[in-house]
Amino acid sequence: MTGFPLYLATRLGQFALVVFIGINIAFIVTHATPINPVEQSIAAATQFGSTSPEAIALMRQSLKELYGLEGGIGAQYIAFWRRVAVGDFGPSLSAFPTPVSTLIGRALPWTVGLLVISILLTWTLGNLLGGLAGYFRDSRSLRLAGIIAMGFHPIPYYIVALILLIVFGYLWPVLPISGGYMMNMPRELSWAFLGSLATHSILPILSLVLVGLGGWFMGMRSLVSNVVTEDYVTYAELGGVARSRILASYVMRNALMPQVTGLAMSLGAIFNGAIITEQVFGYPGIGSLLVSAVHAGDYSLVLGITTVSILSVSVAVLLIDLLYPLLDPRVRAR
């Protein structure tokens, strides 16, 4: 096997490994607990408000199944995998008896939308600015842009989101700071609703972009400043090729490859950032759902979200990996 089939096989193998290890970690973590998880979950879930004894009995039964506390550790392990394969995490405890998959299905589009838009923005903008900064080393404004991007880079998502919240929520309240759209607005395809969606997503996206920009900027700048010293670039310059053409198809195109790999590798970290940001701005995605699930003591929901997160991030990484040969002809030719 050579060329593309080999590449495809290794990527698929890596994908399977990520899913396998991720799910195993989730299994080990849930079984490492020194406490009785079933009673604890029931106590936490029924802490507020009254629940009928029948519902509690039902909960106890489904919890026992869910934790897989029946049978030996081997049987538990197999049951756990079956659950993941089918995508059935049982009923949610805090929103009993709505299935966990329904709750996650409702929240997932929000997170995916937020992530796709902010990643596209961050990656494109960061690489473009970084490429320009690497090529035009003497530009003042690009250097300033670099300093700003690098200043935000080391600060974690939560702190940047919190700072934006303070600035736009209290000091200069022009943007909505909570929710996915205006409350009580009918969810229909109208301009008012779309506008509300857009304004509500500005701050979450902005905080993700601010944190993410610096990494791509710095990476691209140093890549481009290495490529610029290559002989073929000097030759193209001597041959009178237009500078814009050199930058676009001689320099940036080549420097872009490692950045695509970088995107695949940092997807997990970006996902972490997105769910934190969501929580800060009360955005109705996976992150908010996860935090409220923990506070409500909803074990099945927490486990379901963790598993779905692992699965969806690995699928996204696989997709990027599969796009890679389209950009890099060497993978196809080898």
Added chain:
Amino acid sequence: MWTVLRDLLRHNRQFAVGVVLLAVVIGFAALSLVSPYPPNDSFVVPPDVPPSLAYPMGTTSRGQDVFWLLTFSIRNTLLFGITVAVLSRLLALTIGLVAGYSGGLIDRALMSLNDTFIVIPLFPILVLFYFVMRDHMSWGLLALMMACLGWAYDARLIRSMAMSLRQREFTDTAIFSGMSMRQILIGEHLPYVLPIVFSTTMNNINWSIGLEVTLSVLGFTDINTPTIGVLIYWANQHTAMVAGIWWWILFPVLLVVITFVGLFLLAVSMNEHIDPRSRLGRIT
């Protein structure tokens, strides 16, 4: 080594600024040794006093002096970051050096494992971990967990260096003179990768502090050990922002941002120093 540090201080502005920022933070953390109040006592001072001469950073709604509470918090936060960094460094060094030296099947197996840990979203896993541990969750346990999850980026970097070291002549000489793999890795290869490890350690401390702050702010850690995140957690619990007690949030955020920027500048400038190409770029 001292001359390198002196030269860096003198000629590299990023390094100098980073050192100064970190010195401020560490000095502040050291003040916790002379604090007049133990960290967990509440209502030792009047609550909700704005910053003044008596209380330079104001007091909290729980009757704590923000200044002294912050000294304990930043100390614990720094210690946490350093613990995670040291533990995960041990893992990263072992895996990176062994993979780079052995090559072949071992290398491929270790690197697939490595890529897996890079890709897996850690935050939901840490939340799940907190969820099952609950009250058993402690500072040390979280550090251990994060060290087990956070070694992958650097292992890859170390491995790529070890691979090129493997090709160098002195490695062959070492093998022919009968040194064992362990001796070669520790005695011959380790000194070469240490500088880059120092630089990535700073980034790793940043990473772990960032996650710790995030988890604590959400209340997903041991909320009785004061750290920066726990401090902000309690401020949020008392709705400090809405109540106008801005100093309870502002000073911790400010201090932790100083820490992040300081560590980051150190990492970047050390990286630049290690890479001779960028050092040349600085001269010309």
